Amino acid sequence: MVLESSKWVMFIVGWLFKNVSCNSVAQKIYVELNNTVPCVRLLNATHQIGCQSSISGDTGVMHVLESEADLEWPLSKGPNPPYMVLLESSLFTKSIMMKMKNASSRVAGVVVVPKTSPPEFSPHTTCPNENTGRSKLVREIQVSNFSYFCLPMRRYYESFYDNAAHLNLTYPSNLSPEEQLEFVTDTAKSLTEVATAVACALFKQAGGNNSQVNKINADPKTVTQMLYGFLVRSNNSWFQAVMAPELKDILQPNPPQYYVGVAKSSHQANALTYLVQYLLANLTGTATNLTQSQCKKPDELPNESTYLYSYLWVQGVVPPNSTQRESFCIRTAVRLVKAVSPAFDLGDYVSKEYSTWTKSQWKFIKARIFLVASRDLEMLADLRRGSGRVVHIATGHILCQYQGRCPLQLRQGTQQPRILIASY
Template sequence: MALVSKNIVTLLYMIVILINSSDSERLHKQIYSSIEGGAACFRRLNGTKQAGCSSSNKGTVGVVQMVHNLEDAQWIAYNGTAGPYMAVVSTAIFHDVIEVLMSHSGHVAGILLFANATIRANGFTQDSQCPNGYASGPGSQCLSGNGGIVWNEAGTDLLRRDIPFPIFFLPESKIDEIEKIEDCYKRYNLERKQNGQPLCSLQMNSFMYAAVNSVVCLRRSATTALLTPTKVCDPLGDNNVYYSLFPRGKETNTTKKPVILTTARIDTASLFDGLSPGAASSVVGMVTLITAAATLAQTISAANAHLYRRNVLWALFNGETFDYIGSQRVAYDISRKAWPPNAPLSETDIPLHLEIGQLGGSLLKNKDTDTWPLYAFVPENSEIRELFLQQMSSNIEAYNMTLQPIFSTNLPPSSLHSFRRILQNATTSGMIREVLLTDHNEKFTNLFYNSALDDYEKIGFVYRNISIGNDGTFVSTDELVANGSMKTSDIQVKIANLASALARTLYEQVSEAQYTGNVSASAHLVDEMLYCFLKSQACRLLLAADYAQSGSREDNLPEIPAPLYVGVAAWSTTAPVFAGHLLALLTGTHLQQNRTQCDALSDPDYSYYWLRGWNNSGVCIQTTMNFSQAVSPAFMIPDYDFTSGEYSTWTESVWQAMWARVFVSASGNGAQFAAILGAFTTVLAAFFTFWLHKHSAVVFDNAPTALVNNDAASGILRTVNC
């Protein structure tokens, strides 16, 4: 009998376990609904502080409150009774309400920010009014927060502030998730008297391991590395890209040519992980540089290098958003005669530094006209700069554009600041002359600077999808305009014309003669590059410039734009690789070598890359393009003082998971009832157990003597194996 009872109990126990295991996941899904497609705000740190967002260790929970205007935000701050609240906010009003929510963070659990296609933001930038203000060179007059001159007038500085709650962002494509939350809100949360009611709630998890500042998190990482493999932060950094018109590897001090250093930035940033489109902030400038380099390479053959006294060195800097990481490293290495690694330059080798700054903010404004007003910032006038400006103005006016010189040491944010600080003697003395090209004068024309909304729509880009020849031939701009495929007001045409004017000006600087040829940049090439960087990595241009592997890799390139955030130094990102490979593909020599032969080639003047090529079968590229580290000198110098402000000290926190979910939280009355019911059930069970023990002889037939023993001395309720 005892054995049978024991088997029955075991069987019942197993049935309960099986039911629980099969239903637990279903029950979880009934309680929680995941918010898909969101991007979380994360934490970065520098030598003196932490910036960005973090949730609590197990996620932060708050009651949903739809914020449609400033009054809704003020209600959360001053009148909400069931908080803390999760504010669901459109990007159109984010700048209007963020300061109210930040200043009353005790009532705010977090923010779910969403982009709405029907209500667009007029401006959206989380950088400061004076971007990289603490890394500015001598002569800068930007006075953020003091009523002075500012470049980024709409800046909130959230990129560099410690935000006391998590923020998640949902793009326009995920508006159905917002509708799901709003339905939940309307069902449970519309009443302002919310105490004691079941309420629609959100939970956000974006816990960051790093805290305080870069010094603390790096010390913690070094300490824990001895015990566990877990790091809490990494230095920001990646790679710079450089390419020279003529090879420089075999140059000596007597044969070395002065170089015109022509630069632009690769990176941009936003508050949110994986969302950094950078259309006007960086992409237009980068595409202009690559297109101009390809055009100049068609104009002057590297084989004729001996005919020219000057060279052109093109460089794309990475990490510029965070105190000019890439350009600081290059200027620092030049001061030590260590860049480029294969043929280092000194300050005396650079008669002119031309920076292609922020372009694109005014393209949408001028989309219906042929004009594109541009500006050239010049710190001090000099003969070589005056000649360059004359040549550039003449070439650019041929394309119905204007270039207005601005002579001032108050330069907009650009890599010139790194050179003016680190190589100050060379720049202030006029040894290195400087020119900065932009599309703005006193204030940015880009109202979405360094944000998740700085996308292709903000520059008015419409992809034309024109076929590329099997040998990489692009249709000329003149032919595209003549056959109606493009108009002279299209941004592709304007960027191609600017690249043509720049290439011709550099030709005249190198050759010391006026350009009389007819080579010009192709708006078709610009169209493809903009599509690749702003809409989809799975494009023909990047496929051709990708590393050639065995088998097809088309499915491995995602149909989303490559994030342009610099990332951490421990991992390479795709943006500089794509930019470098495009330079190699478009300017290099295509050799008739197989993969094995290509890998075996070695020459101090060149690098060799095996890329997919235009027919996807692989091609050996001989190029002067190469990569160099874009990691701040602060992480190289022994015992560097991270509070000095001399070099960038930015790091990024490590995190484990980021997710958000919506659910209905129980009311206070329900919790009280559950507590009372639990207490009552416990008392009832104790009474019933006592009663069974006292009357066991009546309840159970043939009960063992031990069970009915009323030996009070033991004081123990005895148990028996049945």
Template sequence: MVQINVYFVLFVCLYHVSFSHADFLSIKDKMYMNIKADYPCFLRLNGTNKVGCTSSRFGNVGTLHFVSNITDLKGLLNFGTAVPYIVALTPKMFTDQVLQSIELNTTKINGVVLLMNGTNREIIDADNLQTMGFTPEDTCPNRYSSSTSCPMSPWNPHGSSILLKGWSFPIFIIYDKETIKEMFNCFKKYNLPTNNQNDRSLCTVELKSHMYAAVDSKTCIRRTVMSYENIRPIKFCDPLGDKNVYWSLKELAASTPNKSVAIVAARLDATSMFQDLAPGALSTATSIVTLLATAKFISEILPYDEAKNYSNNIMFMLFNGEAYDYIGSSRVVYDMAKLNFPNDNVKLQLDNIGLFVELSQIHYDKEIVFHRPKKYNASENIQNFISIFQNNLAKDGFNIIESASSSIPPASIHSFLKADAQFPGLVLAGFEEQFKNLFYHSVMDDANSIEFTSADISNTLAKISTSLGSSLYSFVTNSTYNGNNNVDPEYIKKLLDCYVKSTNCTLFQSLTSLPLPDRPPNYYISIDLITNTITTLTRLLLSSFGSSKIESVLNEEDCNTYETKPGFSALWLKGNFYNGCYSTTSNYTDAISPAFIIPGYDLSSPRFSTWTESVWQEVQIRMFLRQSFQMQIIIFILGNFLFLLSFIITRKIYAQSDIYFTNQEVNSVTS
């Protein structure tokens, strides 16, 4: 009888415990509204500083308040009573002045959400950003790692530099219109008017994006190394890094003559303040597209069987990590000095380069500007290239300008000029004294910034690519190209579709059967343990130019181990057009700063890039209703009363336990 009663009691207890747990979860779900938190501002560090954002370990909580102008912000800072606040800003309010005001008053405001309510074009028009610009970069990007000083008239005049400052509060960006609407309705219903806010329940937001790293790269890496001595080591940060990608017209030989290689270069990366949001349309993508179209064009007008008869060669190079003190290009120069570029067999050096042409922010306007260090840069190859290129584009109505400035804009060529002031290179840019891109290194630098839907951009890039290809043809053959081939604007459109609109595009689908994300590429370099998706896809695309299929190899495993002749590599392509193992001159080189491979390197030295990215575990945004101060006091008192009451009852039962439990035992024995 006693045993049955015990089982019955246990069953009832377990039933109620499980019921209470399920009920608890439902209450929690009703209390909090989870908001998609895919795009936090995160922490990056270099040898002397940290930039970006972080929350406290358990998140920052504040009363939601929409700020539409400076007057709202000042009123909140001076008269707000329900501190701390989380403020919601529109892009026109997302300025250095506003963020600095918040930084100086983090006891009153401890978090920011940037609301993107509409398409970028709608936001630009509504906030008048076409006039004021929206670029968080420095006015002179990479100012401390360039070979020339910044000009009096800065390259990026609209730069606010908020990308390069450390903020002690979290910042998130929100795109979803329904979420923004719910946040505003919650604010309007519970938080207005702003007087006597502590007397009622308030709409509240929690932002969680705690970053593990602190101080600078040197400190963060030292802490990581020290933690390896523990049973459970903790990583605090990772070096930034990825891969450079290259393709050559013919194989690079071990015995390359001096001044026989022309390098056509562009950067493969961009950046912004927010995770996974570096669209880089005009900052990066138009130059990549022009380079790729030129590479394809030269492979068609000068196929391998003809190119191998000439001593000169062309190498197309895409550098990664250039937004962070030229990580990729500085590594190439370092490897050249160590006789390790692009590999141990070829050993290409600076003396082998006879011409270096870099593409930078190619614009849809019919204007091209030459930037070069005139004091030293007067080689025959440079002069011939400028003459041919200029004559070709002039026929198409382009305005060709040679910059009179002694400064070179932010570009990979700086890494080479620091090693050799007489390096034979120049930059072909879509701007002269200042960037035309008003959204440089921002989330706004998307398809709208290059007028993606206009035919002007594809026609302009096609003509530039054709002229560039014809000029390179002359470098290799020492003769003029008289053919009728041109770069097709339709091919440019396909490239732009891949590099600006969505990676799930026709060209990439022809090369791989892997699932491709249906969104614009993210051009942020990320950490050295990860190869960016756009890096991999670009290498596949380059491998399709002038490559030959290896018919004897029928599967990917055999392709990966196939030994090609020197200067080539075997690559498996399997898409809806290419299918098989191909021999190609394309390959990767490391885009990791020499600072992280040189033993004992002083990370506070400015010689090489020392950028790292903080590790973090969880990002989260939650909105909920916080009770009034009076209600919190009542709940606190009631909770303490119930605790004391339960303690007294428990104590009373324990004191008289011999009466209750002894009688029960006696009754059981009697029965």
């Protein structure tokens, strides 16, 4: 009986070591936080706003804030400061932020999750903002149609919340991504009417003949494809076809990042800028018969000119029953121009006429959640080194059965999740 028991103990030990070797803590402990948008610091000659992280990053015990009353734990009662406070956007208020700022020794940072949204939010005072020089254009449009567009559909005009969900951009559940791209939504139909009204008003302001106005109509299919590409999934067949081969990697299975800040490189624009450039070139340019080499050096040809046009080599579509794209060259009047404030060209850094804001940010920033080892995990690690007891083996086996993952999974209640914000 003693020998039989020893066999069972050896079997359990072998089972544990086998699983430990392929389920290390290092592989299980970190969770990368993707699609994060870091807070930055904005500065001009007299003021600065925003925030920053420490030069080597910041770490804190994660504390979920469900109400302002929960601040007592990270600010005074919690035994393991500093804390990294996780809160929804509805709690991202001046009152709460000032309380955490005043207790900065106990708060390492704040992570805002845009799970909920305010009833309405826009950086503009009205929709559209009458201070931007559009009041004359609005009068040219049928006011009732434009008001319908602004109020029910654009409560978050040009803000973080101006997204697919708040534009009521929905699709039948049984559609594939490609079918969604082609599906004309109610939102697309409404925006098509608005686009037609705006185009007609611009045509008349530019001196167009009134007899031709009725021929101007926006295409609902184009509108619905643009909505899908910019608000749902940039990596779709249409955007793939109009992009340059070397830029195809900027297309993602999600919307592009809309934050625009100080250029990180003097030679490269951000992904959204390229998307808009190539899309406008596709919609307004002309397809040519130029080869790829000719497209790069069109000035060597008698009837082409880079003074009048820019030339873009794009991927093209994949024909039916083929795997190769039919790439081609587009001749277009669309050009990229650096958005530089005249104040910096003039050296007038206290200008009241031109913008003088600059931005301070890290070249690279990332965040991840990880678990601090509990006493139970330390005991299991001792066992792996050969200094444990049989009771530890049984504990590890039961723990694995309970958690349903691996023997090194931390017991609920003894783990301490932390968030690390790293800057480079």
